Amino acid sequence: MVILTISVNARSSKRSELLSACRLISDRTRQEKSCLDCRLSQDIDNENLVYADKYILGCLVIVFFTLLVGISNSILSARGNKVQAKRIDKISRWAAPASFPMLTGFAAVA
Numbered sequence: 001m002v003i004l005t006i007s008v009n010a011r012s013s014k015r016s017e018l019l020s021a022c023r024l025i026s027d028r029t030r031q032e033k034s035c036l037d038c039r040l041s042q043d044i045d046n047e048n049l050v051y052a053d054k055y056i057l058g059c060l061v062i063v064f065f066t067l068l069v070g071i072s073n074s075i076l077s078a079r080g081n082k083v084q085a086k087r088i089d090k091i092s093r094w095a096a097p098a099s100f101p102m103l104t105g106f107a108a109v110a
Contacts, residue, residue: 022050
């Protein structure tokens, strides 16, 4: 079993967009046969901080890895770090497919 936790601290103006995207992804994730559970939560002290916990068997981790990379690149680009965003994008284009056999093998053993 793979347990994946993603935390995102959104701007107040983008919180509703983030929650909508997370709800859509978690709803679809719950429908997958390999998903054991998927939870969204919000921090009590900071309502802009959202957590997504996923208990997954199989390769769905790559979907969330891709989501995390997309969010990171968006934040970096918005802050003017386009060179770093391009570097992360370039690495993720080979890292995600390369990790697929490892993750599916790990899930098969678990």
